[in-house]
Every structure is written in structure tokens, then in C-alpha cells.
Amino acid sequence: MNKKRKYLLIVVLICIIYLGYTYYPALNIVTGYASKNMASGLFLANRDRLSMEKQDNGFLPINLASYQIDTIEKSVTASLFGLMTRKAIYVDGLGAILVNDDYVKGRKFKVPNRIFSKKMMPYPYGELPQKDTIFGEVNYDKLQKAVNNSFDEAGEKKQQTRSVLVLYKDHIIAEKYADGFDDSSLMHGWSMTKSLTGTLYGILQRQGSIEINEKAGLEAWAEDERQHITYNDLLHMNSGLAWDEEYFNISDVTKMLYLESDMGQVQIANQLVGEPDQLWNYSSGTTNILSGPLLRKEFDSHQDYLDFWYSELIDKIGMHSALVETDLAGNYIGSSYAWATTRDWAKFGLLYLHEGNWNGVQVVDSSWVQYAATPTNTSEGRYGAQFWLNAGGYHPDVPKDMYSSNGFKGQYVFIIPSRNLVVVRTGLVSEPKFDLNGFLRDIVNSIE
Template identity: 55%
Template sequence: MKKFLKIFGVLLLILLVYLRLAIYPQLDLISGFSAKSVASGHFIDGRSLEIIQKNDNDIDKIDWATNTIDDSGKFVTSNVHGLKDRKAIYREGLGVTLINNDFDTTKPYEFPKRNFIKTDLPFPYGDKEQNDTVFANIDYAKLNAAVANAFDKKGEKNKRTRSVIVIYKDKIIAEKYANGIDKNSKILGWSMTKSITATYFGILQKQGKIDIMKPAPIDEWQNDERKKITINDLLHMNSGLEWEEKYDKICDATKMLFIEEDMTKSQINKPFVGKPNNSWNYSSGTTNLLSGILRKQFKTHQEYLDFWYNSLFDKIGMNSALVEVDMAGNFVGSSYGWATTRDWGKFGLLYLHKGNWNGEQIFDESWAKYVATPTNTSNGKYGGQFWLNAGGRFPNAPKDMYYASGYQGQMVVIFPSHDLVIVRMGLSEEFDFNGLLSGVVGSIRN
């Protein structure tokens, strides 16, 4: 018995040491993710705690968290078995921000001034439903089968698709939603927000207010070799700076999203591990640095906030769109953009039409070519904050397609050669994207 107890004691000690060293440091991230997710899903899209925990937070370890919603105070608190309390607050116009104990929730704040343009035009240029249109060159049975196959059958939880919309020649030719989701549901795009952030550089470039080929305006880099990094390098994720992006562990990306007060600074202090334009490395820190550079283009914080809406979202009728901010008031351009599936589709159409929206040129045609051109050392898979199929990642889809992509399989896909946009929103990346994309394209005879 004594020998057994001794062995048991040693094993227990090993377990406790493991929990302290390996698990305890993760609790900040677990409760932080959970609080942010619950608050955003509830206050932005009106989802219940039960639905969020069953769907959005049904992630390994994240489901350890206990969450409490305060509707009157508009905040959520989360912890893991009573440990590591985290709080996320909702503010109208700014969305949800994960805060620390030093954050002053009573301080007045500025928020974007929206200009919702309503017209009598049908989708995508207005609020009316489109007229029924039947294209003779579309095999609708094949199209609908490809879309239906993207969704789980009753009782299954494998594909976890929330919505799919197919837009051909500016007409919705297929649209389907999972139970509990509809055309008015606002869905987090995660890293599709990176493509939105890049778009503002295209808009400023058209306005003659920025030159992306010039060195990035970062004071901390001016006395070392990093001063050679251009905005172009940052847009291409090709700065040569160190960064780790793995969401299943404590890393640069997770510490930035769930701990940092000012996310625009996370990449700034990183050293070189490569060379500019010769060391492609995917980095959410880089995109948030770009958000910080955008902020520097304006004299006031209010101008920065308004620009994200009046130069893009409100111009193209993305009235549901919202990008959330960090504790320092920066838009989290890497990850926290929300919109309905139809509005995500409008973003894709803007690029399909090379920046032209119903006659108004939002950015130059050359910008669409720029973001869809492979950057050096990415093996044809990345451009300017957009992913590409030039390297053949999806073998049965057109090589000229490019797309915004986000965690858990969010996609806005642009097919220039087919006058086509496909949006898929979901809760899992374990999904046959090649099958969906090739199935839809295959249903259209050019």
C-alpha cells in the first residue's frame, strides 16, 4: 500500500507540474477567447449563450470556459473553473473589445459616423430583392447539388457550413443557410478582415495620399536595417520579420489577440529572421501594423474611424459591416470584421469589378491586379493580403481565382474569368473547398 501511495503521489506531482507549466498559462487565452466570442456573437448578432457555446465556442479547450452575459451592462465575463477571469465589453459602433483591469470603461469614446445609403435598386446595388433571373448556360441541378453538398445532413456535425452564396453576373443564383442562420445573420470573417484592411491602402493610393512602395513609417525602425521595409512588403506578408502564427498554442498571434492592449505594436519589435521581399511569412501582426499605419494617415482619431466606413462599407452598401477595435482604439484589421453573407458577397463583387461599384471607382483597376499577383517566395499562394490559386492549391478550380480567407473556413472567392463570386461561411476548415468551388464553376458553361 505504501509503495502504491508513493507512486500515486509522484504521478500526482507530475500531473500538477504539467498543469502548472503547460495548461495554466493558456487559461488567459482560453477565457479571453471565450469572453470575446460570446460578447461579439451576442451583442453583434443577437445569438443566445446556448447557441454560441454549442457552435462558436465548440472548440477544444475553449469549451472549458464558463461564461456570464450581463445584458444591462453590455459585457461578458468568462473564466476556467473559477480561474483567470476575463471581461469583454460591447460599445455601439465599435463592437466588442477584450479588456484588462486597467481599462477605464467610464471614459467617453469616439465611434464611426455611418452614412447608410439606401436605394430602390435590387441586390447588389440596393436593398430590394433581385428579379428572378434564369441563365440558359447554368445547370441549376448541378449547381444546387454542389451547394447542398456543402452542408451537413440532419444530425451530422462534420462540414459545419453556416452559409453559401453564389453570385453570377451580379445575380444571386444560389443561396443556402444552416439552421439558425439567415441572410440577416452577421458572421465573423476572421482573417478575411485582412483583405478589407488592404483595400484601404488601395483607396488611399487612388486618392494620391499614400505610396505603398515607400518605407513603412515606423519610428522604431529608423535606426536599423528594418527601415528598408516598405508598405508593399507588409501588404505582401514579406517583411522578413519574425512572427509565429499557430492558433492551437500560446504564440505571437494569440498573445496579440487576447492579451495586448495595442495590437498595432505587436509586430514592431520583432527582429529580422529573413530579408524584405524574400521571406514570405503569414502574420496577423503585420496586418494590425498596417492598421496602425492607416491611423497615422489622419489628423484625428475620428477621421480614422470614419474612413473605414465612408470610403468603403457605406459606399458599397455593406450596411451590416463592423470591424471591432482593440483597447487602444485601433481597428483589429487582422481578424475582427463582421458582415452578413450577402454583404461579404458585395466585397467580393467590388474586386470582381476591379474597384468599380455601380459606376463609381472605389480603387484603381490596377489595385485588383496588385492584390491578385503572387508575391515573391509564396509559391503562388499569396498576393496582397489575399490568397491565390495560382499555385494550384485547389486543383479543380480556375488558376486565376483569388480569395479572402479566415479561420474556420471563411471564404470570399473571386473568379475573374467566370464573372463569379462564391462566399462560404462556416465553423470548420475540415471541408472540401475544392469540391464546392469546382462543382459551382462546373455548373456554368462559358
Template identity: 65%
Template structure:
């Protein structure tokens, strides 16, 4: 063999070795995401593997993953070129759980107790059909066009919208779904789950007198400056704790979601790098600290902790399709893992639109509703308490009092207090690929 060929092969192998060394840790994230998303898609939403591979897991490098789906075990094992196998297992009531090793599988699963009442009323308070109602102030032709514009034209895959629902004065005035989805399809909320977490704290404040301005009392923080961090600081993402939120590389958030057994513990271990109430920093770790260790400490048993989310919030407002998934220690992943139908996501928005009142019952204090929509310091009017805001006119053609739940890849529940309006959009692309400002501008323009 010629010397130059030997030299070339040596450099090639050396280059491959370097690439493997650099990117091998990322395989854990890739196969973790692949197996978890596939398991939830198959066993929570009951979609088929082919569709999930083509669309939900169809982006690089997730698209390179291979899958072993075990229907009997209700598990999905993913690998990349045969390397770094990761398994996610579905458990009834708590969804798909990504496990680090087979021995980490949940051995005793506690499922939340669901109480589902079907009221003899039309949507949103029951399952009866709504009465045909025409509002003179609504230009239905313009509205239909605005909704149609949110979806791709035939042959395109740009906006990738899956559903749009418009609710005006408690009436559905527009609803559309991409082919393969309908009003019964469960949609992944991703970070819209954070708004659930915030709401749970609002319920604890109302029902049990939890002082949100009080400190957390975490044992790990008692000996340093972190002892002064309050629940309110955490709810507002303004604790000053270190955290890196980057989804397309190895960061705190990807290590938490796809490597950590106890997701809420990661933020506990982070140092203080800013000043509480002066250092806004978006952090899914903060949300899981709130929904995991801190929230669990408010209840006498794990069953009570699991049940509270449904009995006092989700099932109470008729979100009977909703599923919130847990981590390996059985705590809710309050940053990212909630599922519900588009119509049920709208119900959550309606709870806030009606200032915490649901069908005559005051579920949340109206003061808490006002609180979550109030800008936190140093967020430039973009964030409240686990809700996003438009107070700083981020969307220039949208009312400033609009606030919203927002999730990865463009999941939205928009709340318009001044317009008595809720708009839900789900899909696979977010702003700016999906132009939120233009979308909402057109919707609002149809109602005068």
C-alpha cells in the first residue's frame, strides 16, 4: 500500500475517532429524546410509528435513530447506529418514562385518581354540542381565511400547523385540523406545562394559604445566599440561579430531560450567579424544582400529590383528556410533559380568561390571575409567572394585555382579556417560522 494511502487512512480513522469522542455524549441525548417522544406518541396519543418517525422525530439528528417497539411491554428502545440504546416505558396514568437502565424502571407505579364528570351542558363546560350562534361583529369569511393561512398549502411543510381553535365569548367560532388529527387528538404541550405548574401554586395559595413570597426552606440552601430565594422568584424565573436552556446541544435542559432520574434535583444543585428578582433567566430546571421536590413537600403522600393536579385543576375544569407525565422518581415533569386535546387546552385558557372562575366556581383567586400576567423585573415585559406576556409589544400588532402559554415547536394558548378571546395553535414550528404576529393580527381583525 502506498505511503500516501496509509497516511490518508490514518488521518481518516483519527478524524472519526475524534468525532466519536466529541459527539458520543450527545448520542445519549439523541436516543433519549427519540425513545421518549416515540413512546409517548405511540402509547399516550395512540399514533402510528411511521407518522411519528416522519414528522415528530423527523428532524436531524433525531431522524437517524432506530427503534424497537415492544407493544406487550409498552416500551420503545432507541439507538443510533446500534450505539447508546435508551428505553422509555409507558405506565398507565403517568405516561412514558425514560429510564437510564432497565433496573431503573418504575417498580411500583402510583397512578393519579381521576374523577371525570360529563355535565349535561355544551362546550366548554360539558360534552353537548354548542348551539349555533352567530356574532354580528365576527367576519366569518375573514376568520376562515385567517385560520386557513395558518396551515401549509398542499405540498408545503413550512408552518406545519396541526390544529387551530378560536373561542369567542365561550363559543367555538373556528376550528381546523391537519389531516390525521381531529378534536380527539392529544397534542404535546411541551413548555405550556409550565403554566399548569404555576396554576398549582395558585391553588395552594388559595386553598392552603401558601405564602408565595416566603422562602422555600430547602435544606441544601440553608447555609448560603440561596436561602433567601422565594417561591415567587422561582415562579417568575427570576431566582438568580445558574441554568442553561439550549435545546439543540448538550445543555442543562437536555441533560435534565434525557439523563436525569430526578429532574427537579438539578436546579437545587446550581449556584447563585445573579441576584434574585433582578436576573430573569428562562429555566425548565426551575419549573421542575417547583413541580417536583418543592411541590411534593406540600403533601402528606405521593398519592395526594399526584391526585391534586387532576382533582383540583385538570378534571375540575373538564380537561379529561389531559395527561401529565412523570420522571423516574415519580414526580411530575412540570416543565415539559403535558398532553391534551386542542379543545381541552382552550379550557385552560378560558379559566384564566374568566379570572379564575369556572362555571360559577372561583377556582383561582383573580389576584393570582393578575399576578401571572404581570411582567417580572428584567424580563422586558415578556414574562410573568410561568406565562409569556405581550406587555413589551413583542408582537407589535397584538394587544398588549394578551398573555399566553408557549411550548417547544410552536404550541400556544393565547389569552385575550380585552377581546374575550382564546386562540389555540399546535404544530411543529414556532415563531418566527410560524409568524405568530401575522396569525393573531388576522384573527383579531376578523372580530370588530
């Protein structure tokens, strides 16, 4: 080997070492996202590898990852140029879990007990087809045009809508799916999961277990000003705790979701950058405090904690397709990882449209629904208790009483009480590429 080639090889090796060291956290996050998302898609949502690679994982830098898939173990290992590998395993009942070097193959996990009670009633309260109903006040041509306009034409990749469902007076009046998806397809809700988590606190308050204006009472906060943070502050994203919610960089949220084994502990360690109840800052870490350590302490056993989500909310309202994934510590990732069919996401919207009542059963008090849809004092009308709001007219052509569960890349459950509407949209593109204001305006205007 001549000196020139030798020096070139040394330079290349130095560059590789430098890049590996400098971008180690990024490589870790990229391969973590790639393996976790692929495992959830394959083993939970029953998607095929090609569609996952081209669609859900088809953007830079995630699309640079390569995969090893073990269908026996139900695991996915993602690699990036051989510099970093991460593995996710699928556990029935818990979903896909990112593992680390401490994971022992074959480890037994506690899983939630579920009761799938089929009811001989039409959708949404049972499994039978809904009754054919025509509403004279609905302009079905205008409605279908509004729905069709939210999907891409053949060959386009602009709006990337996967599903739209419109419920009016408890009836599906419009429903459409992109190629490869249907009413049995599980849709990743991302941050729509936050609204499920918040609802659990409404259930606990109804049961008398908590009072939301009480202090959270975490031991780690007992000796400083964080001791004054209440459940209400956390539900409102008004805790005053430092947090960086940026999904396309190394940030608090990406490090939490793809580096941490116990995600509920991350935001607990952060310090105040503002006074509680005086600084609004959207934070998935805050929701994971609620869904992990704070909720867990309400139960005598981990099994009771796991079961509660389903027995008191998800299965209680017939969202039997739904599953909330956990971290390696066994706690639900209440910020980001619930899956359900489009029809089951719509059921969650109906629960709120009917002020917490599900076919005669009061799941949360109507006062809780009002609380969830009331703006925080610092969000300029945009946020309530784990729900986004239109109270400040953010969407100018949509009723101001509209509020919604919103998720990364354009997942939405919209509740519009004044129009008796629930609208669900899932996809891979959000605002501004997807015109939410126009989409909702045209649906609302189709009902006279």
C-alpha cells in the first residue's frame, strides 16, 4: 500500500470515528425510531415491510436504516451503516418495545387483562352494521367532495391522507380509506394518546381517587419549588418545567422516546424555567409523568395499573382494536403510542361529544369534558387539558367550540359539539401541507 492510499485510509477512519462519536446520540435515535416503528407496523398493525419502508419510515434519515426481521422472536433490528444497531421486540398486549443491553431474551412481561364484550347493537355501540339513515340536512354530494378532496390523486404524495370518517348524530355519514387501508387497519395515534391519558384522570376524579388541583406530590420535587406543581398544571402543560418538543432534531422528546427505558422519569428530572400555572409549554415528557409514575402510584399492583386503562376506558367504550404500547419499564407511553382503527378513534370522540356518557354509562363527568375543552390561562385559546382547542379561532372557518386530539404527522379526532360532529383524519402530513381549516370548513358547510 503506497503512502497516499495509507494516509487516505487513515483520514477516512478518523472521519468515521469522529462522525460516530459526534453523532452517536443521533444514530441511536434514528435506529431506535426505525426499529420501533417497523416492529409496531409489522407485528401490531399487520403492515408489510415494503409499505413501512416506503411510507412510515420513508423519510430522511430514517430511510437510511437497514433491517433484520425475526418473525419467530417478533423482533426488528435496525442498523445505520454498521455504526449503530437498535432492537425492538413485540410483546402481545404491550406492543413493540425498544430494548437495551440489559434486556434478557425471553423475559416475561405483565400484560393487561382485557374483556372483549361483543354487543348486538349497531355501530358505534356494538358490532352490528349501522342502520341506514338519511339526514335531510346533510348535502351528501358536498360532503363526499370535501372528503375526496382530502385524499391525493393517483400518483400524488401531497396530502397523504390514510383515512377520513365523519360521524353525525352517532351515524357514519362519510368514510374513506387510501389504498392499502380499510376499517380494520390500526392507525398510530401518536399524540392523540395524550387525550386518552388525560381522560384517565377524569375517571380517577369521578371515582374520588384524586382532586386535580392537588399537588402532584412527587418525592423528587419535595425540596424545591417544583413541589407546588399540581395535577392541573401537568394536564394543562402549564408546569413551568423545561422541555424541548422538537421531533426532527436531538431533543428532549426524541431522547425520551428512543433512548430511555423508563420514560416517565425524564421530565421529572428537569428544572423549572417558569412559574407553575404561568408558562405553557407543550411537553410529551409531562404527559409521561402522568401516564407513568403518577398514575402508577394510584394502584396497589402493576397489574391493576395495566388493567385500568382498558377496563375503565378503552374496552368500556368498545375500542377493542386499541392498544397502548409500553416502555421497557412496563409503563404506558401515554404521550405517543396508542393504536386503534379509525372507527374506534371515532368512538373516543363520541365519548366527549356526549359529555362523557357512553350509551347510558357515565365514564367521566360532564364537568370533566368542559374542563378538558376550556383554554388554559396561558395558551392563547389553543390548549385545554390534553386536548387542542379552537377557542381562539385558530381555524377561522370552523366553529370555536371545536376541540381535538392531535398527533404527529396529521392524526386528528375533532369534536364539534355545536354541529353534533366527530371527524377523524389520519395520515402522514399535517399543517400547513394539509389544509385543516379548509377540510373542516367544507365538512361543516355540507350540513345545513
